[in-house]
Every structure is written in structure tokens, then in C-alpha cells.
Amino acid sequence: MGGAHHHETFISKYIFSMDHKIIGKQFLITAIIMAVIGMGMSILFRIQLAWPGEGFAFLNFFLGDKWAPEGVLDPNMYLALVTIHGTIIVFFVLTGGLSGTFSNLLIPYQIGARDMASGFLNMLSYWLFFVSSVIMIWSCFIETGPASGGWTVYPPLSALEKAMPGSGLGMTLWLVSMTVFIASSLIGSLNYIATVINLRTKGMTMVRLPLTIWCFFVTAILGVLSFPVLLSAALLLMFDRMLGTSFYLDSIFIGGEPLAATGGSPILYEHLFWFLGHPEVYIILLPALGLVSEVVATNSRKPIFGYRAMILSILAIAFLSFIVWGHHMFMTGMSPFLGTVFTFTTLLIAIPSAVKVFNYLATLWKGNLRLTPAMLFALGMVSLFISGGLTGIVLGDSALDINVHDTYFVVAHFHIVMGAGAIFGMFAGVYHWFPRLYGRLMIPKLGYLHFWVTFVGVYGVFMPMHFIGLAGVPRRYYSNVEFEMFQDVQFINPIITAFAIASAIGQLLFIFNFFYCIFKGRKSGQNPWKSNSLEWTAPVGRIHGNWVGPLPTVYRWPYDYSKPGYEEDYVPQNVPLKEGEHDGH
Amino acid sequence: MELLLILFAVLLVGVALSKVLKAKELIDGLKGVDEEPISNSEIKTNALGLLIFGFVFFALLIAQIVGWDKFLLPSAASVHGAEIDTLMEVTMILILSVFFITQGLLFWFGFKYYFKPGVKGFWFPHDNRLEMAWTIVPATVLILLVTYGMSTWDNIMNPKNEPDLNIEFVSEQFKWTARYAGVDQTLGEASFALYGSNAVGVATKDAMIKRIGECQLSIKGFVADSVRLEKLIEEGWNKDDKLDDVESSLKNYRANIVRLNRMLDHYAKFPAKYDAGKDDIVINNNVVKIPKGKTIKFQFRSKDVIHSAYFPHFRAQINSVPGMKTEFTFTPKETNAEFNEKAIKEGKVYLKTVRDEDKNIISQVETPGSTGFILLCNKICGASHYNMKVYIEVVEEKEYDKWIASQKTFE
Numbered sequence: 004m005g006g007a008h009h010h011e012t013f014i015s016k017y018i019f020s021m022d023h024k025i026i027g028k029q030f031l032i033t034a035i036i037m038a039v040i041g042m043g044m045s046i047l048f049r050i051q052l053a054w055p056g057e058g059f060a061f062l063n064f065f066l067g068d069k070w071a072p073e074g075v076l077d078p079n080m081y082l083a084l085v086t087i088h089g090t091i092i093v094f095f096v097l098t099g100g101l102s103g104t105f106s107n108l109l110i111p112y113q114i115g116a117r118d119m120a121s122g123f124l125n126m127l128s129y130w131l132f133f134v135s136s137v138i139m140i141w142s143c144f145i146e147t148g149p150a151s152g153g154w155t156v157y158p159p160l161s162a163l164e165k166a167m168p169g170s171g172l173g174m175t176l177w178l179v180s181m182t183v184f185i186a187s188s189l190i191g192s193l194n195y196i197a198t199v200i201n202l203r204t205k206g207m208t209m210v211r212l213p214l215t216i217w218c219f220f221v222t223a224i225l226g227v228l229s230f231p232v233l234l235s236a237a238l239l240l241m242f243d244r245m246l247g248t249s250f251y252l253d254s255i256f257i258g259g260e261p262l263a264a265t266g267g268s269p270i271l272y273e274h275l276f277w278f279l280g281h282p283e284v285y286i287i288l289l290p291a292l293g294l295v296s297e298v299v300a301t302n303s304r305k306p307i308f309g310y311r312a313m314i315l316s317i318l319a320i321a322f323l324s325f326i327v328w329g330h331h332m333f334m335t336g337m338s339p340f341l342g343t344v345f346t347f348t349t350l351l352i353a354i355p356s357a358v359k360v361f362n363y364l365a366t367l368w369k370g371n372l373r374l375t376p377a378m379l380f381a382l383g384m385v386s387l388f389i390s391g392g393l394t395g396i397v398l399g400d401s402a403l404d405i406n407v408h409d410t411y412f413v414v415a416h417f418h419i420v421m422g423a424g425a426i427f428g429m430f431a432g433v434y435h436w437f438p439r440l441y442g443r444l445m446i447p448k449l450g451y452l453h454f455w456v457t458f459v460g461v462y463g464v465f466m467p468m469h470f471i472g473l474a475g476v477p478r479r480y481y482s483n484v485e486f487e488m489f490q491d492v493q494f495i496n497p498i499i500t501a502f503a504i505a506s507a508i509g510q511l512l513f514i515f516n517f518f519y520c521i522f523k524g525r526k527s528g529q530n531p532w533k534s535n536s537l538e539w540t541a542p543v544g545r546i547h548g549n550w551v552g553p554l555p556t557v558y559r560w561p562y563d564y565s566k567p568g569y570e571e572d573y574v575p576q577n578v579p580l581k582e583g584e585h586d587g588h
Numbered sequence: 589m590e591l592l593l594i595l596f597a598v599l600l601v602g603v604a605l606s607k608v609l610k611a612k613e614l615i616d617g618l619k620g621v622d623e624e625p626i627s628n629s630e631i632k633t634n635a636l637g638l639l640i641f642g643f644v645f646f647a648l649l650i651a652q653i654v655g656w657d658k659f660l661l662p663s664a665a666s667v668h669g670a671e672i673d674t675l676m677e678v679t680m681i682l683i684l685s686v687f688f689i690t691q692g693l694l695f696w697f698g699f700k701y702y703f704k705p706g707v708k709g710f711w712f713p714h715d716n717r718l719e720m721a722w723t724i725v726p727a728t729v730l731i732l733l734v735t736y737g738m739s740t741w742d743n744i745m746n747p748k749n750e751p752d753l754n755i756e757f758v759s760e761q762f763k764w765t766a767r768y769a770g771v772d773q774t775l776g777e778a779s780f781a782l783y784g785s786n787a788v789g790v791a792t793k794d795a796m797i798k799r800i801g802e803c804q805l806s807i808k809g810f811v812a813d814s815v816r817l818e819k820l821i822e823e824g825w826n827k828d829d830k831l832d833d834v835e836s837s838l839k840n841y842r843a844n845i846v847r848l849n850r851m852l853d854h855y856a857k858f859p860a861k862y863d864a865g866k867d868d869i870v871i872n873n874n875v876v877k878i879p880k881g882k883t884i885k886f887q888f889r890s891k892d893v894i895h896s897a898y899f900p901h902f903r904a905q906i907n908s909v910p911g912m913k914t915e916f917t918f919t920p921k922e923t924n925a926e927f928n929e930k931a932i933k934e935g936k937v938y939l940k941t942v943r944d945e946d947k948n949i950i951s952q953v954e955t956p957g958s959t960g961f962i963l964l965c966n967k968i969c970g971a972s973h974y975n976m977k978v979y980i981e982v983v984e985e986k987e988y989d990k991w992i993a994s995q996k997t998f999e
Contacts, residue, residue, distance in 0.1 A: 078971040153968045159910055160893040160969060166761070167970045253911025254780040256760075256789075257892045261780050263843035269894055269909055303701075305709035312719050334896060335907045336888075336914030339745030343738045350734040357726040358719070360690060365718070367697040369710035374634045374702055375626050382638070382698055389690050393683040396733070402740040403676055406661075406669075406903045409896060409966045444625050451634055455641075456604050462645060463597065470652060473660045475900030477966040480974035488900075488959040490939035490952065491659045501597040509604050531625045565709035572708050587713055 019130075021122030024545050026129050027108035028440060031433070034100025035514070037136060038426075041091035042507050046500075048084045051076040053500035055482035070148065078481040082151040083169050085479055087143060089154030090177070094184055095139065097287040097425045099132045102188075102226075105290055105432050106195045106219040108440065112538030113213050115204025115555050117548040120197035124190050131187035135180045142176035150177035153479060155276055158251040158269050162243045165258040175244065178237050185234045192223035192230075199223075204537070206557035210314070211576070211586075213536045213561045214307060217314055218293025221321045222286050228325070229282040236275035243267070270335055277328035285324045287421050289317060291428025292359065292388070295381040298431045299363060301534045302378035303370030304572045306562035306587060309362045316355035316362075323352040333401045334408045342401040349399035356392050360385065371565070371572070375532070376450025377435035383458045384427035390462075391420020394469065409479075412472025415465045423461040430457070433517070438531050442543040443524030445516050453512040460506025467495045533573045536561045540577055559586050628705060635702035642695030646688065661900055662931040662958050665982070667919040668744045669903035675740050679733065747917045751885035755878070757963070758788040759888065759895035759908040762972040764963060766876045768869040770997060775887065776865020780910075781847045783891060787872055790865040790998050793855055800848050803841045810838045866999040869992065875979045878920060879988035885917045896967035899980070901927070901958075907967055920982040924960050927982070931958035 020026060047066070050059060058074030065071070070080035107125065111118050119125045142149040151169025152161040156177065164171045199220045203212075212220075242248040249264035251272045256262070300307040307313060329337070329345030363385050372378065394416040397403050407413065430453075437445050474492045476483050483489045483496065530539035537557070541549045555577040563574040566587060580586065664673050754769035756778075765787045769775045782789035782799045817831045855862050878884055888897050888908035895908040897916070906916040922930060940955040965976035983991070 078974070082968065082971070082973075157894055157967075163893070166893050255892055255910050256780045256783040259784075260837055260840045261783065261844045261847075263840045265911070268911060270912070303709060304703075306711070306713040308712065309714045309719050312714070312723075334905050336909060336912060339741065342741055342745065346738055346741065347734055350730045350737075353730055354723065354727050358723055361722040362719075364690065364693050364697065365712070365715075367694070367701060369712065370697075370701045371703050371707050371709045372631075372635070372698065372701045373626060374631045374638075374698070379634060379638075382694065386691060386694055389687065389694070393687050396683055396730075397676070397679055400675070400679065400734070400737040400741075402672055402737050402744060403679060405744070405905050406672060406676075406900065408905055409898070447626050447630060451630065452604065455637065456600055458641070459600060460597075466649060467652065470656045470660065475661050475898075475964075477898065477964060479968045481971075482974050485975045486959075486962065486964075486977065487941050488938060488962060490941050491937060491954070492656075493939075495656075498597075505597045505600045505604070509600070512604060525625075527625065562713065565711055567711050 019126055021118075021126045022545070022547065023107045023111045023119050023122075023125060024440070026125050027104050029129050030100060030103030030107060030132065031440075033133060033136060034096050034104060034429075035517070037091050037095040037100065039510070039514070040140065041088050041096060042510065044084045044088040044091075046504060046507055048076065048081050048088070049500040049503045051081055051481065052483065053497040055484055076481075079148060079151060079168050081481045082153070082167070082479065083143075083148045083173070086151050086153055086156070086169070087139070087149050090139065090150075090181075092422060093154060093283070093287070094181070095132075095136055097421070097429075098188065098226075098283070099136075099184065101287065101290050101425060101429050102195075102219065102222055103129065103132060103191060104429075105215070105294060105436075106191070106223070108436060109215055109538060110195055110198050110219055111202070112439070112541060112549060113216050113536050113561075114199060114202060114207055115537045115550075115557065116198060116202035117550070117554070119194050120201060121194055124194050128187050128191035128194065131183050131190065135182075135184035135187060138176055138180035138183065142173050142180065145172050145176070147171040147173055149173040155273075155280070156240070157276075158240060158243065158272050159255055159257075162240060162251055163255070163257055164244075175241075178241050178244075181237055182234065185230045185237070188226055188230050192226040195219055195223040196227065204554045204557060207576075210311070211557055211560045213293075214296035214310070214313055214317075215290075215293040215536075217317055218289040218296070221317050222289045222293075225282045225286050225289075225321055225324065229279040229286075232275055233279035236272055236279070239275075240272065270332075270337065273332050273335060274328070277331045278325075280331060281328040282321075282324045284417075284421050285320055287425045288388075288428075289320070291384060291425040292317075294428045294432040294435070295363075295384045297536070298377050298381040298435050299366055299385075300562050300564060301435075301532050302373045302375055302381070303366055304373065304564045305366055305370040306560075306564055306566075307362070308365035309358075310560065310562060312358055313362055316358045319355040320352060323348060323355070327352060327399075330399050330401070330404070333404045346399060346401045350396065353392065353396060353399075356388075360389055360392070373532075375434065376445070376447060376454055377431045377433075379451065379454045379458075380427045380431035380434060383454065383461075384424050384431060387419050387424040387427060387461070390466075391416055391418075391424060395420065406475075407472060409477055410472040411468050411476050411478055414478050415468035415472060418468075419461070419465045423465070427457075427461075430454075430513070435532065436538075437517075437520065437524075438527035438543075439538050441521050441524065442527055443520050444527045444531060445520045445524060449512050449516040453509060453516065456509030456512065457506050460502050460509060463502030464499050464506065467499055471495055530575075533571070535563055535573050535575045537576055540575060563587050628703065631703045635699045638695050639699035642692065642699075645691075645695075658935050658937045660936075662927070662934050662936045664901070664903045665920055665922050665927050665961065666902040666904065667921050668747075669918070671740050671743065672903045675737060678736070682729070682733065747883070749883050751917055752882040753879070753884045754887065755876075755884055756788065756887040756889065757897055757908070757978070758891060759897070759965065759969075759976075760891035761893065761970045762965070762976040763874070764897075764965075764976070764978045766871040766978070768871065768992060768995070770864075770867030770869055772864055772867055774864040776868050776998075777851075777862045778865065778889070779847075779851065780891065781844050781851065787870055788889075790868055790870070791851060791855075791862055792865045792999055793852070793859075793862060794999065795865075796848050796852055796855070800845055803845050803848070807838060807841050807845075810834050810841065814838065866997065868998045869995045870998060871995065874977065875981060877981045877983050877988055877991050879985045880920055880923050880926075880982050882985070883917060883919045885915055888914045888916075893969050894967050895965045895969050895976070898964045898966035899961065900964070901961050905966060920961075923982045923984060927961070928957045932956045 062071040063074040070077045147168040150173045239250040249267040251267045252264045327349045330349045471492050557576045558579045565572045756767040758765045777791045778789045814834045890908040890910045898905045906914045939952045942950045961980040963978040
């Protein structure tokens with residue numbers, strides 16, 4: 004299909020496109036919209052936490068008299084916002100948005116393929132993602148409010164309409180949306196796997212793949228193996244809600260009545276949920292780490308240190324991520340022996356993570372660091388990965404988890420490592436590959452400012468939050484001042500909210516920069532970052548099939564930066580080896 | 589301190605806004621052709637930024653660790669809690685050291701090796717010995733830590749001594765009800781089939797018979813309702829939803845009677861299990877007392893959704909799950925007064941808060957010491973999740989004996 008001319012209408016080109024580049028952009032822009040919504044929700048509930056019970060006219064403006072009478076957030080709406088914020092950020096921004104954007108954009112480009120293995124499935128994957136996003140947003144506008152049982156939607160709270168208003172129609176829509184989302188994710192993942200396995204260009208062996216591709220590939224495998232389990236969990240929950248089964252229900256007395264449904268167990272749901280839930284953390288993190296690896300190597304003008312060790316770490320993390328789910332459940336009352344096993348496997352996962360961090364540091368050492376906005380975000384991501392990873396050692400240790408489980412310590416931990424960490428990876432990716440997406444550069448000054456506001460903001464929000472957790476304050480509390488014992492840490496909440504608002508406003512810099520530069524940015528040229536990987540050998544602009552003429556042939560790994568014997572400090576993958584030269588690693 | 593941080597945040601917003609306004613100007617300036625996408629002076633400025641950020645970040649973190657320690661929980665009020673505290677200290681020292689070293693290197697490298705034109709990076713693609721070292725060292729440290737952690741966990745979750753006292757908490761939206769095991773120190777059988785006026789569903793024979801009567805009465809009412817609704821529907825009224833509700837209630841109550849009759853059959857075979865409930869003591873109050881120095885096995889059941897029983901001062905937590913009994917055993921080692929004294933010695937403070945009748949705060953004074961012990965809900969359970977608590981008073985054994993003797997037994 005290389006240079007063949009297709010007849011393209013507006014609809015086939017931009018709406019129902021089967022071209023991986025357009026689909027990547029579709030995912031990215033949808034994710035940006037979802038991220039703005041998710042972030043906006045967090046500001047609404049942060050206001051309540053900072054100044055509990057005080058009225059704010061704009062809360063009333065956004066939520067109306069029912070959910071914010073006299074500008075005071077309703078407790079049920081607080082829980083709804085917390086739930087939908089989590090769902091949107093975890094699934095729609097960091098799973099769908101991150102993998103969807105960069106796997107689509109980079110897999111065909113970096114392996115030297117003309118497109119994905121199946122353009123049609125790729126299109127279907129995006130449109131299912133779109134439909135699920137619409138359903139999730141729609142669920143916020145119904146009378147009883149959206150799902151409110153936390154993003155993990157544990158039954159029986161989520162199974163019983165009488166337990167809370169959000170467990171009515173809102174919960175049904177949540178489950179429908181997630182079912183469609185999972186279908187989208189599975190179709191996408193299968194496509195990524197098939198593409199990486201089958202469509203690598205001549206010379207592109209597995210150990211010449213950029214680490215981005217390794218990460219996307221392994222992420223897709225994780226998704227294919229774990230999302231079906233969430234799907235079954237969601238289906239069983241639907242049965243319990245609609246068909247009167249009791250997979251998750253037993254001995255329940257609610258609304259003044261003992262329910263007839265018995266014999267199930269809510270713990271079963273937790274096992275099924277976290278069997279996805281933990282790999283999910285790495286479904287989010289690995290693509291971010293992949294993007295960061297590429298950005299760090301390119302901008303350090305140095306090969307990534309320990310390429311093979313990096314691949315082994317990715318594989319080790321992926322394998323271990325399937326046998327650690329129980330650390331979310333230490334306090335459920337499951338057998339203490341299981342707690343011991345999951346503590347062991349969980350702390351094992353720190354080893355490959357540590358290797359990755361040391362390898363990044365070694366890559367930076369004696370480099371020639373071109374601190375582009377993308378590079379700063381990549382360094383920021385490494386910093387967040389360290390901070391959040393280390394507190395994971397506390398939480399993964401069952402004995403310590405007893406006293407910090409479900410407190411703000413956990414909230415701080417996962418927001419740093421997989422929330423902000425992955426978002427930083429995504430920003431690094433957007434700034435770095437914007438020229439590949441649009442043939443233009445984003446404005447660097449705005450990029451720098453965006454980085455500093457966000458970096459200071461993230462640490463300003465989440466570092467103090469650890470202390471609230473260590474003071475014993477549980478998460479998902481509508482107000483932290485009901486107990487005298489928590490009054491003394493309440494002064495931290497306005498600080499956190501101030502940083503949250505500042506960094507939220509700071510995102511306007513990015514949004515402006517992004518959309519403005521799509522049309523008006525400076526032309527970038529073909530390879531603005533002097534990068535080695537194949538996407539920069541393709542001509543600027545969007546053409547079907549990516550390369551004019553034959554596909555490039557690969558002769559070397561992608562990290563020949565500052566290689567001795569070459570005048571330039573980079574050697575693209577399609578440059579043949581000199582006589583007597585060894586492939587770099 | 590907090591004022592400083594808020595000012596800093598406000599300053600950032602101000603800078604951000606002014607820069608947005610300047611954006612257009614900047615863009616116009618950029619239209620001239622430049623060779624490199626990023627200028628060297630920008631790189632240098634940001635390299636300096638990384639260094640400064642590193643220093644400020646470390647300074648603020650240390651300031652928080654030192655300055656906010658007085659707000660954190662005092663050392664544990666239970667015997668096993670001391671083990672957790674020591675493990676936490678060891679872990680914290682370890683992770684903070686790694687934190688300062690690795691973050692320090694990150695910011696330092698980011699500053700030191702910023703881009704200089706014409707310079708090449710150092711060709712250093714891998715080094716097996718180095719990679720070995722930083723695999724084996726973390727692995728060794730983590731295995732030591734994990735062994736320590738696992739043995740602590742095992743000691744806590746599998747207590748060797750028989751408990752001196754058995755207490756049960758039943759959770760529901762949005763309160764806890766306690767049941768003490770009474771003289772025989774055995775909690776009698778209980779079931780959700782008996783909830784109602786029987787707060788924790790203690791299943792003595794009389795209670796079961798009484799409950800069957802109640803259920804039959806309810807069924808009578810629902811049958812009448814359903815007849816009435818069917819008639820209305822025949823007349824064309826849109827009442828299908830209500831009829832569905834009534835029918836589901838009928839189903840629930842009928843199933844419950846079957847369940848209760850089965851329990852009565854079971855009672856005939858094992859009466860002791862049920863009779864043990866007769867001397868149980870149900871405390872329907874948000875203050876409960878427990879004796880100091882006694883090993884207490886707490887058992888948890890839930891009526892409706894998952895809750896979590898969290899005793900922050902005792903370093904104890906376990907979920908309360910419908911359909912399951914969970915348990916956590918601990919030994920309180922200090923009375924409220926002793927704990928308060930210890931907290932003062934440790935330099936801890938709390939905000940003594942005075943409220944008026946409408947719960948508005950009148951005054952707050954930073955006071956040395958600690959507020960009393962508390963049992964919180966720590967698993968999202970609905971609208972009032974944030975306010976589901978029981979105050980716990982640890983008292984000397986004598987006082988406890990007197991208190992418990994003055995409470996009413998179940999039958």
C-alpha cells in the first residue's frame with residue numbers, strides 16, 4: 004500500500020481513520036479532554052477538604068443546588084467526584100490515553116512498519132474508547148449521580164442500590180462504560196502485540212528495538228492477560244445487581260431487611276479486581292518508563308546504560324506484577340500466610356525497579372544533557388518514580404501496612420508514582436514527539452514554565468500528604484475535622500489545595516502551547532532532536548505508509564549516541580555498520 | 589511555614605498568568621529562524637533550576653520531618669505496636685537514605701552535565717560489574733528487610749497466647765456496636781437473620797423464636813400491600829416498581845424464616861453454641877472500655893457493606909466484611925491517662941477544640957498530649973463514612989471489672 008493514493012474524504016481521513024498516526028492523535032486529544040475533566044473534579048473535592056463546610060459559589064455553579072447546596076459539597080457528591088476522578092485518570096487518561104497515543108504513534112514508526120497489523124481493529128479500538136468515555140461522562144449527569152464507591156467499586160457497596168445513591172443507575176453506567184473500555188483495550192493490545200511480532204523491518208531484531216517498543220509490547224501483554232479478569236469481575240457484579248445472583252453477596256442486612264441472596268463473598272471481587280489492578284499499575288507505568296528511557300538517552304547524547312538489563316527489568320516487573328495483587332488486600336482478613344507470601348513477592352519487585360533507577364542515573368552520568376522540556380519531564384518522572392517507589396517499600400510490607408493501609412500515606416504514594424509519574428512520562432512524550440505528530444515544535448519557554456509549575460505543584464501537593472497519612476487520617480473522608488485527633492494536621496490541607504490549584508492552572512500553559520503549535524508552531528524539520536530511532540527517518544508530514552519508497556533497513560541498536568569513531572554524536576539505526584564496527588551493546 | 593508555602597503557590601500562579609499573557613509576544617519573537625530547537629542559555633538556566641529545586645526540596649522535606657513530627661501519632665499503645673514502630677523506623681531510615689542519595693545524584697547530574705556545544709557524551713553502554721552490584725545490593729537489603737517484616741507480621745497475626753477477653757464489633761452504615769463475651773468468655777452464635785431490634789443478631793433460642801414472629805408479621809403486611817398494589821395496577825395505575833419492591837421484600841422475609849427454622853434445628857443439636865450468647869453484653873454506645881494489660885481478641889462482622897476497623901493508636905486494623913468473621917488480637921499497655929503522659933514526653937501535641945451547640949469551632953489551642961483512643965472506619969462505606977467512630981477507654985482491670993459488671997447481659 005506504500006505510495007498508493009487513496010481517495011480520502013474528511014470523514015475517512017480524520018474521523019474513521021485507520022491510519023495509526025491519526026488514531027494516535029485521536030487518543031491523545033480525547034485523553035487531554037478527559038484529563039482536564041478528571042483534574043477539575045479533584046479541585047472541586049480538594050476545596051471541600053481544605054475548607055470543610057464552607058460555601059463556595061462556584062461549587063454551586065458547577066454542581067447545582069442538589070449536589071452543592073449553598074456552595075457546600077454534598078457528601079455523596081464528594082464520594083462520586085473521588086470515584087470518577089480516579090476512574091478517569093487511571094483508565095481513560097493513563098491506560099487508554101497513554102498507551103493509545105504512543106503505542107499507536109510509535110510502534111509502526113519505530114519498528115519500521117507502514118501501519119498497524121490491523122488498521123480496522125485499531126480504529127475500532129479508538130471508537131470503543133470514545134464511546135466508553137462518553138458513557139462515563141454521561142453517568143455524571145443523571146439524577147442519582149455517578150458511581151460513588153471509590154474507583155475500585157467494591158461490592159456490596161457498589162452492588163446494593165440501597166447502600167448509596169451512586170450505586171443505582173450511575174453504577175450500572177460505570178460498569179457498561181468499563182466493559183466497553185476493556186473491549187477497546189483488549190483489541191488495541193492484541194493489535195500492538197501482533198504488530199511488534201510480525202511487522203518489524205529488515206534488521207530490526209528484538210534486541211535492536213527501542214525500549215519504548217519493549218515497554219509498549221510488554222504492556223500490551225499485561226493488558227491481554229489481566230483485563231479479561233476485570234471484565235469477568237464486572238460481569239459478575241452486573242449479574243449480582245440485575246439478575247439476583249450472589250457471587251459477591253452474603254449475610255447482608257440493608258434497608259431494614261435481611262437479603263435472600265447469600266453464599267457469595269465480597270473478597271472474591273477484590274481478588275478478581277486486584278488481579279487486574281496490580282498489573283494495571285505497570286500497564287500505566289511501563290509505557291511512561293519506555294518514553295522516558297528514549298527521551299533520556301536521546302537528550303543525554305549517551306546510550307541508555309544497560310540496555311539488556313533494562314529489558315530484563317521490564318520483563319521481571321511484568322512477571323512479578325501478576326503475583327503481588329494481594330498486597331492491596333492485607334487487611335481484608337485473608338489468611339495471614341497469604342500476607343506473608345505477598346509481602347515477599349511485592350518487595351522483590353523493588354529490585355528490578357531499583358536497577359532501572361540506577362541505570363537512568365548511570366545514563367545521565369557524564370552525559371551532555373540537552374535539557375529540553377521533554378528531558379526535564381523525563382528527569383521529573385525519574386524523581387517521582389524514586390519518591391513513590393520508596394514509600395512502596397513501607398506499604399508492601401504487610402506489618403507496616405497495618406497502620407498506613409487506606410490512609411493518606413497510600414494516596415500520596417500512588418499519586419506520586421503512578422499518577423504524576425505516568426503523567427510526567429506522557430508530557431515528556433508529547434513534548435518530544437510533537438514534531439513527529441505535527442511537524443512543528445512546541446514553544447520551549449512555555450514548556451519550561453509548564454514543567455516547573457507542575458513539578459513544584461506535584462511535590463507541593465503530595466509530599467505534605469504523607470504526613471497527614473502518618474498522623475492516621477483515613478482516605479475518602481468527606482471531612483477530616485470531625486475528629487479532634489485530626490484537627491492538628493488540618494492546616495496542611497489548604498496548602499495542598501493551593502498547590503493543586505496552582506498546578507491545575509499551570510496546565511493551561513500546556514493546553515495553549517499544544518493547540519497553538521499544532522497550527523502556528525515553528526517548523527521542526529525532520530529530525531529536530533538528532534535522534535537515532537526510525538521515526539525520525541520518515542519524511543515530515545502525514546503520509547500513508549510512513550516512508551516513501553522501500554522501508555528502511557536496520558543495522559544497529561537505537562542508542563549509538565556519541566559513539567567513538569563518528570563525528571556526529573548520533574548514528575541513526577539505518578546507517579550501515581562501518582567495517583570492523585560492532586553493534587553497540 | 590504554611591504561610592510561606594501558600595505565598596509560594598500564589599506567586600507561582602502569578603508568574604504563570606503573566607507568562608500566559610506574554611505568550612503571544614514570545615511567539616512573535618520566535619518567528620525568526622533559529623538553528624537549534626532549544627537555545628543553550630535556556631538549557632543552562634534550567635540546569636541551575638534543577639540544582640536549586642534539589643536544595644529547596646530537600647530543605648523543605650527535612651523541615652517537615654522535623655517540624656511536623658509533633659503532629660504524628662505517638663508511639664504505640666499496644667504491645668505488638670512497639671514492634672511495628674521499630675520496623676517502621678528501620679524502614680524509614682533506609683528509604684530516606686536511598687531517597688537523598690538517588691535524588692541528590694539525579695539533580696546534581698542534571699546540573700553538572702548540562703549541554704555544552706561540541707562536547708560528546710561519554711560512551712558507556714554497560715558495565716557488568718556495576719550492574720551486578722546494584723542488583724545484588726538492593727536484593728540483599730530487601731531480603732533482610734522482608735524477612736524482618738514477615739516475622740513481625742507473623743508474630744502479630746498469629747498470636748501465641750490465648751486471649752483473656754473476647755470482644756466483637758459489628759459494623760453498619762454508620763456505626764459500630766460492641767458485644768462482650770460475658771462470664772463464659774465465649775461469644776454466642778449470631779446471624780444477620782436476627783438483626784432488627786436485636787442490634788448484633790445474637791441467636792439465642794428465644795431471640796430466634798421472637799424474630800420468626802416478627803418476620804411473619806412483616807410478611808402479613810407485605811402480602812396486604814401487594815394485594816392493594818395489584819388492584820391499583822389493574823386499574824391502570826403505574827405502580828409496577830412498588831410491586832417489585834414488595835415482592836422482593838416478601839422473598840427476603842420468607843427466605844429469612846426458612847433460615848431461622850434451620851438455625852432452630854441446628855440449635856437442637858448444638859444448644860451450647862447458642863446458649864453462650866445469653867450472657868453476652870451488647871454495648872450500644874459510642875464509648876467502650878477495655879482493661880489494660882489483657883490480651884483481647886477482637887472479632888468483626890458487618891451488617892451491610894465492607895467497613896474497616898482501624899485503631900491508629902494501637903497499630904491495629906482489619907476489614908469488617910459481610911458474611912465473614914475477621915479478627916485482630918492486641919494487648920493495650922497504657923491507660924488513657926498514661927498514654928497522654930507519654931505523648932507529652934514525646935513532644936506530641938493536638939489541637940484542643942471547643943465547639944458550640946451547632947458544632948461550630950469556638951477556639952482551638954495547641955495542647956501537649958494526645959486525644960483519646962479511637963476506632964475509625966477506614967473503608968469507604970457511604971455518605972457518612974467520615975464520621976463513623978467509637979471512643980475507646982483503656983482502664984485498669986479493677987475499673988473495667990466494675991464497669992462490665994454494671995452492664996446488662998443479653999438475656
